[in-house]
Amino acid sequence: MILQNNKEPLLDVQHLKKYFPVTGSLGRLGGIKGQVKAVNDVSFQLFAGETYGLVGESGSGKSTTGRTVLRLTESTDGKVFYNKQNIFELSKREMRSVRKDLQMVFQDPFSSLNPRIRIGHTIEEPLAIHSLADGNERRERVFEMLNKVGMQSEHYYRYPHEFSGGQRQRLGLARALIVNPKIVICDEPVSALDVSIQSQVINLLKQMQTELNLTYLFITHDISVVRHISDRIGVMYLGRLVEEAQTDSLFQSPLHPYTQALFSAVPGRGKNRERIVLKGEIPSPLNPPTGCVFHTRCPHAMEICKVNIPEKREMSPKHYVACHLY
Numbered sequence: 595m596i597l598q599n600n601k602e603p604l605l606d607v608q609h610l611k612k613y614f615p616v617t618g619s620l621g622r623l624g625g626i627k628g629q630v631k632a633v634n635d636v637s638f639q640l641f642a643g644e645t646y647g648l649v650g651e652s653g654s655g656k657s658t659t660g661r662t663v664l665r666l667t668e669s670t671d672g673k674v675f676y677n678k679q680n681i682f683e684l685s686k687r688e689m690r691s692v693r694k695d696l697q698m699v700f701q702d703p704f705s706s707l708n709p710r711i712r713i714g715h716t717i718e719e720p721l722a723i724h725s726l727a728d729g730n731e732r733r734e735r736v737f738e739m740l741n742k743v744g745m746q747s748e749h750y751y752r753y754p755h756e757f758s759g760g761q762r763q764r765l766g767l768a769r770a771l772i773v774n775p776k777i778v779i780c781d782e783p784v785s786a787l788d789v790s791i792q793s794q795v796i797n798l799l800k801q802m803q804t805e806l807n808l809t810y811l812f813i814t815h816d817i818s819v820v821r822h823i824s825d826r827i828g829v830m831y832l833g834r835l836v837e838e839a840q841t842d843s844l845f846q847s848p849l850h851p852y853t854q855a856l857f858s859a860v861p862g863r864g865k866n867r868e869r870i871v872l873k874g875e876i877p878s879p880l881n882p883p884t885g886c887v888f889h890t891r892c893p894h895a896m897e898i899c900k901v902n903i904p905e906k907r908e909m910s911p912k913h914y915v916a917c918h919l920y
């Protein structure tokens with residue numbers, strides 16, 4: 595936990611947009627038929643040492659936000675400031691040194707990797723890419739990192755299939771941390787794990803954060819997980835951030851009707867909180883509703899909600915909501 599008062603943010607995401615073109619049946623030859631507005635004008639800041647949770651239903655644009663910030667996919671619009679530079683304006687070469695500082699951990703980090711490559715080689719690869727150490731030193735650093743994440747040096751020589759899901763997540767973290775990053779974007783890192791294993795991995799993430807002074811953007815659809823790990827939370831719906839607050843404030847008084855519905859679905863929320871069941875499905879981001887994107891499912895929708903996009907307002911210190919009710 596840290597206090598962020600008036601400190602400069604470590605990462606400053608401003609008006610981020612990512613639209614995916616949708617082509618006809620002939621692919622690009624068929625022409626562009628529309629755009630999936632996966633991320634639509636999202637702004638938030640990460641402060642050194644904190645964990646910022648990004649939560650929302652599947653399809654709300656969380657992963658695309660993470661990937662676009664890291665330029666794993668190019669943005670449609672917006673700016674991301676890191677070290678006073680807009681990283682969207684950096685050349686490929688300039689981007690390489692920034693990329694070392696900004697790492698990503700995925701749900702199943704080894705699913706896409708060659709099953710015949712020893713785990714140690716996978717973990718040390720980023721050191722080679724960033725020319726950070728040579729052969730022997732690389733191996734030493736991997737041994738050290740394996741021990742840090744609760745694994746053993748001899749695991750260096752094993753293959754991905756020899757590890758459980760929880761162990762693989764430890765190894766994925768080792769690969770991300772080997773280059774000494776400043777910020778780690780964790781995209782559903784525990785969502786595929788059993789609950790008991792989830793807390794082990796979350797505890798490891800917290801321990802690494804303190805030890806290595808890391809800042810996390812933690813992406814998840816899981817309310818309990820996001821509550822457990824985050825200092826601050828942003829709630830996403832259909833490509834937009836609808837509410838943002840410190841964790842306690844958000845859970846004590848969720849303001850946006852979407853946040854209220856999302857939280858009401860979590861068991862054990864107390865007797866006086868009735869479950870709010872939203873009507874209908876989350877609309878397609880290909881054709882998002884006008885005005886407030888939530889108005890088609892909102893129990894409190896008014897005429898203005900169909901027309902005007904609500905501005906974000908600060909309702910109590912650091913508690914922001916974008917909703918016409920306020």
Ligand SMILES: Nc1ncnc2c1ncn2[C@@H]1O[C@H](COP(=O)(O)OP(=O)(O)O)[C@@H](O)[C@H]1O
Pocket residue numbers: 614630631632650651652653654655656657658659879
């Ligand atoms: N490469 C892509 N091409 C087209 N649409 C995409 C692509 N990646 C994601 N989308 C769409 O963008 C929206 C947001 O997806 P995503 O960021 O994965 O959401 P989340 O991580 O919150 O589940 C979804 O409607 C998804 O189908």
Ligand SMILES: [Mg+2]
Pocket residue numbers: 656657658782
């Ligand atoms: Mg996702």
